[in-house]
Amino acid sequence: MSRAAEPFVSPSVFFFNSCENAQAVVNNFFNESKYECYTHFFRSPPLSIAIGYAVVLAFGLAFGAATVALVFIDQYIFRRAMNSEYFNTAGRSVRTGLTASVVVSQWTWAATLLQSSNVAYQFGISGPLWYAAGATVQVVLFSTMAVLVKLRAPTAHTFLEIIRARWGRVAHLTFLGFALITNIIVTSMLVLGGSVTVQALTGMNVDVASFLIPLGVILYTFAGGLKATFVASYFNTGVILVALVVFMFKVYVTSEDLGSPDKVYHNLQQVSLIRGVEGNRDGSYLTMFSRNGFFFGVVNLVGNFGTVFIDQSYWQSAIAASPTASWKGYLLGGLCWFAIPFSLASSLGLAAVARSLPITIEEANQGLVPPAAAFDLMGRNGASLVLVMLFMAVTSSGASEQIAVSSLISYDVYRTYFNPNCSGQQVIFLSRIVIVSYGLLTGGFSIALHHIHVNLNFLYLAMGVFIGPAVVPVAYSISWGRCSGKGAVFGSLFGLVCGLSVWLSYGASFPGGLSVENLQEDEVMLAGNLSSILSSALVCTIISIFRPDDCDWSTTKAIPLIEDDPNAHIAFETEEALEQALKRIGIAGVLITGVLVVLWPAFTLPAKVFSKHYFRFWVALSFIWGIASCVLMIVLPLIESRHGILILLSGGRYGLGAKAEGEETALEDFVVEDR
Numbered sequence: 001m002s003r004a005a006e007p008f009v010s011p012s013v014f015f016f017n018s019c020e021n022a023q024a025v026v027n028n029f030f031n032e033s034k035y036e037c038y039t040h041f042f043r044s045p046p047l048s049i050a051i052g053y054a055v056v057l058a059f060g061l062a063f064g065a066a067t068v069a070l071v072f073i074d075q076y077i078f079r080r081a082m083n084s085e086y087f088n089t090a091g092r093s094v095r096t097g098l099t100a101s102v103v104v105s106q107w108t109w110a111a112t113l114l115q116s117s118n119v120a121y122q123f124g125i126s127g128p129l130w131y132a133a134g135a136t137v138q139v140v141l142f143s144t145m146a147v148l149v150k151l152r153a154p155t156a157h158t159f160l161e162i163i164r165a166r167w168g169r170v171a172h173l174t175f176l177g178f179a180l181i182t183n184i185i186v187t188s189m190l191v192l193g194g195s196v197t198v199q200a201l202t203g204m205n206v207d208v209a210s211f212l213i214p215l216g217v218i219l220y221t222f223a224g225g226l227k228a229t230f231v232a233s234y235f236n237t238g239v240i241l242v243a244l245v246v247f248m249f250k251v252y253v254t255s256e257d258l259g260s261p262d263k264v265y266h267n268l269q270q271v272s273l274i275r276g277v278e279g280n281r282d283g284s285y286l287t288m289f290s291r292n293g294f295f296f297g298v299v300n301l302v303g304n305f306g307t308v309f310i311d312q313s314y315w316q317s318a319i320a321a322s323p324t325a326s327w328k329g330y331l332l333g334g335l336c337w338f339a340i341p342f343s344l345a346s347s348l349g350l351a352a353v354a355r356s357l358p359i360t361i362e363e364a365n366q367g368l369v370p371p372a373a374a375f376d377l378m379g380r381n382g383a384s385l386v387l388v389m390l391f392m393a394v395t396s397s398g399a400s401e402q403i404a405v406s407s408l409i410s411y412d413v414y415r416t417y418f419n420p421n422c423s424g425q426q427v428i429f430l431s432r433i434v435i436v437s438y439g440l441l442t443g444g445f446s447i448a449l450h451h452i453h454v455n456l457n458f459l460y461l462a463m464g465v466f467i468g469p470a471v472v473p474v475a476y477s478i479s480w481g482r483c484s485g486k487g488a489v490f491g492s493l494f495g496l497v498c499g500l501s502v503w504l505s506y507g508a509s510f511p512g513g514l515s516v517e518n519l520q521e522d523e524v525m526l527a528g529n530l531s532s533i534l535s536s537a538l539v540c541t542i543i544s545i546f547r548p549d550d551c552d553w554s555t556t557k558a559i560p561l562i563e564d565d566p567n568a569h570i571a572f573e574t575e576e577a578l579e580q581a582l583k584r585i586g587i588a589g590v591l592i593t594g595v596l597v598v599l600w601p602a603f604t605l606p607a608k609v610f611s612k613h614y615f616r617f618w619v620a621l622s623f624i625w626g627i628a629s630c631v632l633m634i635v636l637p638l639i640e641s642r643h644g645i646l647i648l649l650s651g652g653r654y655g656l657g658a659k660a661e662g663e664e665t666a667l668e669d670f671v672v673e674d675r
C-alpha cells in the first residue's frame with residue numbers, strides 16, 4: 001500500500017537475526033528455519049511451468065468445449081434459435097439462483113481474492129471487513145436499478161441506450177467514454193492480477209500469461225453469448241466457494257502450524273508487538289481502530305460504486321434476469337459474495353501475518369499474499385488450489401467484461417451511429433469480432449501496465465478517480481425523472497477534472513513530486529476518489545434542480561428491439577407487483593448498507609483490541625457466512641432447474657409433465673424463471 005502503511009518496529013521489542021543480509025531480511029519473527037534469511041517470499045516458483053500452462057490453456061479449452069457443447073445441445077437438439085436478442089440478453093428470463101450465482105462470479109475479480117488478503121496483511125482484521133462491506137453494498141443497492149430497468153426500459157440492451165433515449169447524443173458519447181474506461185480498467189486488473197500470480201506460482205512469463213488467459217474466455221463467450229457465460233459462471237462460483245471453505249478449515253481447524261482461532265490470535269498478538277501497524281490502536285492487527293484500514297474502506301466504497309453502476313455487465317445481468325429474479329438475484333448475490341473477501345482474507349490474509357511469512361510490501365501489492373499463505377500451509381496443493389480459484393475468477397469476470405464491451409460496441413456504436421437498421425445476424429457477427437479483439441487487446445493492456453510498474457493495488461485504488469464521476473448521473477438516468485442531460489454531462493466532466501486535479505496535485509505535494517508511489521498514498525487516493533464522486537453528484541444535482549428535465553419514461557420504454565422478445569414486454573400485473581416491491585427493495589438496500597458499513601464497524605469499536613473470545617466470535621461468523629454462501633450458490637440454481645436436469649438426464653422421458661406442453665426446453669429450464 002503506501003509508505004504510511006509501512007509497519008513500524010516497536011522499540012520495546014528486540015528482534016535479532018544472524019543473517020549476513022540482516023537488514024534486508026523480511027519478517028519470519030518465529031524463526032521458521034525454512035524461511036531463514038529470506039528477503040522475499042517467492043524465491044522460486046512452487047509449481048512447474050507445465051502446471052501453469054495446463055491451468056491456463058487446458059482449463060480455458062475445457063470450459064470452452066463444454067460451453068460449445070451446451071450451446072450445440074440448445075441449438076440443434078432443443079431447437080433454440082440463436083438470435084441477437086438471445087445472444088446479448090439470454091432471453092431476459094434468468095432465474096433468481098442463477099442470477100445470484102452470476103452476480104457472485106462477475107463480482108469476484110482477481111482483486112477480490114488477492115487485494116482483500118493484502119489489506120488483511122497490512123491492516124489486520126479491519127481490512128477484510130472494509131473490503132467486503134465496501135464492495136457488497138453497491139451490488140445490493142443495484143437491485144433497485146435492476147427493477148427500474150424492467151419497469152422503465154424493458155427493451156433496453158445496454159444502460160447507454162437508456163441514456164441516449166433520455167438525454168441524447170452528447171450525453172450518450174460522454175458516458176460511453178466512462179463505460180469503456182470502466183471495462184478496460186476492470187479487465188486489465190483481472191488479467192494483471194491473474195498473470196502476476198501465475199508467474200509467481202509457476203514461473204510462466206507474465207506477458208505470455210497475460211496473452212493466454214483471455215484466450216479460453218474468448219472461445220466460450222464467442223460461441224454462446226451471454227447465456228454461455230452464465231452457465232460457466234455457475235461452475236466458477238461453485239469452485240471458488242468450495243476452495244474458500246477448504247482454506248478456512250485449513251487455517252482455523254486442520255493446520256499443524258495454526259489450526260485454531262486461539263493460535264492465530266496468539267500469533268497475531270505477538271506480531272503486533274514485534275511489528276505493529278502504524279495508525280492502528282496499540283499497533284494491533286486485532287482492532288477495527290485502523291486509520292489506514294478506514295481510508296481504504298472509503299476508497300473501496302467509492303471505487304466500487306463506479307465498477308458496478310458504470311459497468312455494462314451488471315446492467316446486462318439485470319436485463320437478462322426475469323422481472324422478479326432481477327432484484328432478488330442482486331440482493332442474494334451481494335450477500336453471498338460478501339463471504340468471499342471477508343472469509344478468505346480473514347483466513348489466508350491473517351494467516352500470512354500469523355505465520356510471519358517473508359512477504360515484502362511489493363509482493364503484497366502485487367496480490368501475492370494468498371498464494372504465499374496457501375503454499376505455506378498446504379504446500380503445492382494449496383498453491384494449485386489458489387491458481388485454480390484465481391483462474392475461475394478471472395475467466396468468469398473476464399467473460400462478462402468481453403460480452404459487455406461487445407454489447408456496447410454493437411448496440412451503442414454500430415447500431416446507433418453506423419447502421420440503425422442492422423439485422424440481428426449483423427449484431428451477432430460484430431459482437432463476436434469485438435469479443436475476440438477486446439480479449440486480445442486487454443492482454444496487451446495488462447502487459448503494458450506490468451511494464452510501467454503499475455500494480456493491482458494501484459489500479460484498484462485509483463479506479464474511482466476515473467469512473468466515480470459517472471456514478472450519480474448514471475444512477476439518476478433511470479431513477480430521477482428531473483435529472484437533466486446538461487446536469488449529467490457537466491456534473492460528470494466537472495467531477496473528472498476535479499478528482500484528477502486533487503489527486504495529481506496532492507500526490508505531487510509529497511516529497512519526490514509526482515510519482516506512482518506518491519499517488520498511491522492512502523490520503524491522496526482518498527482525496528482523489530471523494531472529490532471525483534462528490535463534486536460530480538453536487539454539480540449534477542444542482543443543475544438538475546434549477547434546470548430540470550421532465551421525463552415520463554416514454555422514450556426509454558420505446559427503445560427498439562431488433563428481433564421480438566416476448567420477455568421484453570412486461571405484463572401489467574408484473575409491473576404493478578414490481579412497483580409495489582420497489583419501495584421495499586430500496587429500504588432493504590439502505591438497511592443492509594447501513595448495517596454493513598456503519599453499524600457493524602461501529603459496534604466493534606467498544607471492543608478496542610479484540611479479546612480472544614471476540615476473535616473466536618469473528619472467526620465463527622466468517623465460517624457461517626462462507627459455508628452458507630457456498631451451499632446456497634451451489635444448491636439453489638440446481639433446485640430451481642430440477643425439471644430441466646431431470647429431462648436432460650432421462651433423455652426427455654421424465655419431467656415434461658411439469659411444463660405446459662413442453663413449452664420450454666431442458667436447457668432453458670436451467671435458466672428460465674417461471675413467468
Ligand SMILES: NC(N)=O
Pocket residue numbers: 107108109111112135304
Ligand atoms: N469486485 C471487487 N471489488 O472485488
